[in-house]
Structure formats: C-alpha cells, structure tokens
Amino acid sequence: MIEYRNIRIALLGAGSVGAEVASLLLEQGEELGERVGAGLELVGVAVRDLDSPRTADIPRELLTTDAESLILGADIVIELIGGLEPARSLLLTALNSGADVITANKALLATHGHELFEVAEQLGAQLYYEAAVAAAIPIIRPLRESLAGDRIERIYGIVNGSTNYILDRMDAEGISAEEAQRVALELGYLEADPTLDVEGHDAAQKAAILAGLAFHTAIPLESVHREGISGVTQEQVSAARAAGFVVKLLAVCERLQDPDTGEDGVSVRVHPALIPRDHPLGAVHGGNNAVFLEAAAAGPLMFYGAGAGGLQTASAVLGDVVSAARRHVIGGPGVAESTHANLPVLPISKVTTRYQVTLEVRDEPGVLARIASEFSEHGVSVEAVQQSVSAAAAGGPEDGPATATLVIGTHAAREAALSATVAALEASAVVESVSSVLRVEGT
Numbered sequence: 001m002i003e004y005r006n007i008r009i010a011l012l013g014a015g016s017v018g019a020e021v022a023s024l025l026l027e028q029g030e031e032l033g034e035r036v037g038a039g040l041e042l043v044g045v046a047v048r049d050l051d052s053p054r055t056a057d058i059p060r061e062l063l064t065t066d067a068e069s070l071i072l073g074a075d076i077v078i079e080l081i082g083g084l085e086p087a088r089s090l091l092l093t094a095l096n097s098g099a100d101v102i103t104a105n106k107a108l109l110a111t112h113g114h115e116l117f118e119v120a121e122q123l124g125a126q127l128y129y130e131a132a133v134a135a136a137i138p139i140i141r142p143l144r145e146s147l148a149g150d151r152i153e154r155i156y157g158i159v160n161g162s163t164n165y166i167l168d169r170m171d172a173e174g175i176s177a178e179e180a181q182r183v184a185l186e187l188g189y190l191e192a193d194p195t196l197d198v199e200g201h202d203a204a205q206k207a208a209i210l211a212g213l214a215f216h217t218a219i220p221l222e223s224v225h226r227e228g229i230s231g232v233t234q235e236q237v238s239a240a241r242a243a244g245f246v247v248k249l250l251a252v253c254e255r256l257q258d259p260d261t262g263e264d265g266v267s268v269r270v271h272p273a274l275i276p277r278d279h280p281l282g283a284v285h286g287g288n289n290a291v292f293l294e295a296a297a298a299g300p301l302m303f304y305g306a307g308a309g310g311l312q313t314a315s316a317v318l319g320d321v322v323s324a325a326r327r328h329v330i331g332g333p334g335v336a337e338s339t340h341a342n343l344p345v346l347p348i349s350k351v352t353t354r355y356q357v358t359l360e361v362r363d364e365p366g367v368l369a370r371i372a373s374e375f376s377e378h379g380v381s382v383e384a385v386q387q388s389v390s391a392a393a394a395g396g397p398e399d400g401p402a403t404a405t406l407v408i409g410t411h412a413a414r415e416a417a418l419s420a421t422v423a424a425l426e427a428s429a430v431v432e433s434v435s436s437v438l439r440v441e442g443t
C-alpha cells in the first residue's frame with residue numbers, strides 16, 4: 001500500500017464548535033486517518049484572543065492569532081469563526097492557496113456562497129458545508145449526492161433550534177414569549193445576536209442553502225420571504241393548542257408554477273405556521289430540527305436530530321474532514337455546485353396555502369354574513385368557522401357593544417387573495433380587530 005504523507009489541517013475558530021472539532025481531531029485523528037488512508041495532522045488553531053477561556057484542552061503551541069499564515073501550507077482549512085468577514089476573505093485565501101475548505105457558516109454561504117463556489121470550481125477545489133444546515137443532521141450530502149439523480153419537489157421543516165425551543169416552552173408550559181426567550185438565552189441556545197434566530201434570519205439563510213442545492217438555482221437571500229417569531233403570542237399558541245395545532249417556525253422550499261404566467265419557479269419562505277399536533281413536525285421538541293423532503297422518485301423522506309450544539313455540529317464538520325482528506329488521497333477536481341436550472345424565485349404573493357384568521361367582531365345580527373362575503377368576494381373559500389364570546393363582552397352592554405371572537409379556517413388560497421381579504425376585514429365596520437393570521441401547513 002502507498003504511504004501517503006500527512007494531511008495538514010488548519011482550524012479557524014475554537015469557540016463552541018471549533019473547540020470540539022479540535023478536541024476530536026486531537027483524540028481521534030489517528031483512527032480517522034485509518035479511515036482515510038493517510039495521517040491527519042492538526043497544524044494549528046487560529047483564534048481572536050489566545051487567552052479566551054476554552055471548553056477543550058487545546059495545546060497552547062497550536063493556538064495562533066495569525067490565521068493568514070496558518071492557512072498557507074494547509075491541505076484542508078476549516079472555518080468556524082462565523083460572520084461574513086474575515087471568514088470570507090480567509091476562505092478565499094485558503095482556496096487560492098490550494099486547500100479544500102470546510103465551513104459551518106450559513107450566513108457566509110447564503111450571502112457569498114456563489115462567489116466561493118465559483119472560485120472553488122475555477123481552482124478545482126472543494127467546499128464542504130454539511131454543518132451549515134441543521135448541524136448534526138446529514139442533509140447537505142443526501143441532497144448533493146444520494147438524491148442527485150432525483151427531482152426534489154419540496155423541502156419543509158424546522159431548521160432553527162432556538163426558536164423551536166422557545167415555541168415549545170410556550171406550548172408546553174404556557175409561559176410568555178419573553179420568558180421563553182430569556183430561558184433560551186440563559187441556556188446559550190440563541191446566537192450572540194438573538195435577532196438572527198428570533199427574526200428568522202438564521203432559518204432563511206439555511207432555507208436559501210437548501211433550496212439552491214435542491215433546485216439547482218442560485219437563491220439570493222433577499223428573495224427568501226422571512227417572518228420570525230417575535231410576533232407570536234401566548235394567546236396564539238394557546239388557541240392553536242385548543243384547536244389541535246402547534247405553532248412552529250417553518251422553512252418551506254418548493255417548486256411552484258407562477259399562477260399568472262404558468263412558468264416554473266420556486267418559492268422559499270420562513271414563517272410561523274400552524275401544524276397539526278399529530279404531524280411528525282408537531283413532535284419536534286426543544287432545540288431539535290427536522291426536515292421533510294419530497295422527491296419525485298424517492299417519495300417523502302424525513303431527517304431528524306440535533307440542529308445545534310458544539311459537539312453535535314463537530315460531528316458534521318469531521319464528516320467533511322474525512323471526505324476532504326479522502327479526496328486528497330484519491331486526487332481529482334472537486335465536484336462543482338450546479339445552478340443550471342436557474343429558476344425564478346416567486347414572491348410570497350404567488351404562494352397558495354391554507355390560513356387561520358382570528359377576528360374580534362361586533363356580536364350583532366348579519367355580522368357573520370358580512371365577514372363571509374369579504375372572503376368570498378376575494379376568492380377565498382372558508383372551510384370552518386368557530387365563534388366564542390370575547391372576554392371584552394363579559395362586562396355587559398354598558399361597557400360598549402358586545403364582541404365575539406371568530407376563528408376562520410380557509411381552504412387553500414393564494415397569499416395575495418388572503419392579504420386583500422385581511423385588508424378588507426381590517427377596514428370593515430363590523431370588525432374590531434384582526435388579532436391573528438397564521439398559515440396552516442402539514443394538513
């Protein structure tokens with residue numbers, strides 16, 4: 001057997017994920033080398049501050065603050081710094097110096113992925129990123145390789161662990177959104193900037209990566225429709241529970257025909273949605289992630305597991321290390337990302353789905369008929385209506401007109417039609433307020 005020289009690995013970042021990667025490489029590098037057919041040598045670990053506390057025991061002589069110098073001479077560079085810069089520049093330096101690169105950085109890939117993949121292709125290098133979406137769950141490699149011969153129709157699921165944790169606590173314990181977010185923050189579940197999770201940016205970045213891969217189309221991050229969970233209230237969560245639903249932050253990537261032109265396109269969106277409690281996504285608790293995928297030949301597939309965590313994410317990074325190292329041993333150029341289909345990303349107004357609309361209305365004769373006519377005038381078909389007396393009416397007539405709460409479920413309708421209906425309802429004299437509009441998925 002040919003003896004292959006050691007493969008030199010440079011690690012950039014030794015935080016939650018990087019420290020675990022360093023520790024596993026130091027402890028298990030020999031065994032991983034056996035799987036590759038060559039020794040794996042961690043040549044250095046770049047950090048911002050040599051004295052920062054670390055969760056792993058990394059020998060001091062491996063640490064450096066000079067990432068640029070560390071990269072030169074490495075065969076594989078692992079970027080676990082996060083953010084756009086200097087991560088982007090360092091990865092470009094690594095590619096230009098002949099290394100294969102590995103990253104878990106979804107923000108970077110969703111923003112500058114096109115540039116990085118292009119440079120990698122020109123140089124015959126490979127960019128691996130299994131950990132960038134749903135951390136420990138293998139989803140990138142199945143899409144890139146196992147399902148490369150199939151046609152992906154739809155991907156939907158929970159790709160952000162911290163918001164799932166917040167919604168799950170609100171559902172299970174009846175606590176407010178603020179209280180649930182405070183606990184998530186204390187447990188370190190949220191990103192350093194919590195708005196990245198709470199406002200759906202993190203999930204949108206992951207959705208853009210998944211959709212690009214699944215539909216062979218460049219997905220600009222700005223084209224992803226994004227709504228976070230900051231507007232989700234305990235009232236909505238409790239009402240959903242009473243009606244047999246659970247509120248989840250969903251990422252949905254699907255092929256769609258433009259309803260106006262008939263042309264093929266895709267929709268990529270992130271928003272809170274009602275899911276039936278007995279749907280498998282309804283059973284995704286805590287910080288876990290789950291991704292459903294529908295492929296033309298393979299049919300429905302489900303991926304479930306830890307969507308965050310240093311050690312869990314390190315597992316995906318090390319899988320990429322073994323793949324990259326094997327490629328070094330075997331040789332040959334990297335496999336390029338393909339955006340050949342180049343499908344248009346359709347705006348949310350062209351999407352068709354079901355909705356649940358909650359209204360506070362005047363409790364008077366003829367009100368229900370007027371509300372129903374607003375739906376029918378805008379071409380939205382009502383599936384179910386539930387009425388209850390509002391707490392506001394409990395004081396009696398002297399406190400003002402009696403009001404009722406109406407919860408209206410629709411059949412599948414176009415978003416544009418539903419938005420027009422909601423605008424008309426808000427302007428209606430018999431409607432006190434539209435208190436909630438949620439999309440319904442998984443039915």
Ligand code: NDP
Pocket residue numbers: 012013014015016017018046047048049050052067079080081082083086104105106107131132135307308309310313
């Ligand atoms: P951390 O913030 O915990 O760690 C960042 C590391 O990068 C630190 O070691 C820091 O050094 C180092 N660093 C920062 N700036 C520089 C710089 N200019 N030069 C060299 N080193 C630098 O991040 P995480 O480990 O949580 O995340 C890393 C990546 O993995 C991110 O892209 C994240 O989105 C992704 N990811 C994270 C998951 C998780 O569960 N944490 C899950 C999936 C993906 P120092 O220690 O000295 O401050």
Ligand code: HSE
Pocket residue numbers: 132134135159160161162163189190191197202307308309
């Ligand atoms: N902030 C992310 C989450 C970490 O909550 O899922 C993993 O990407």
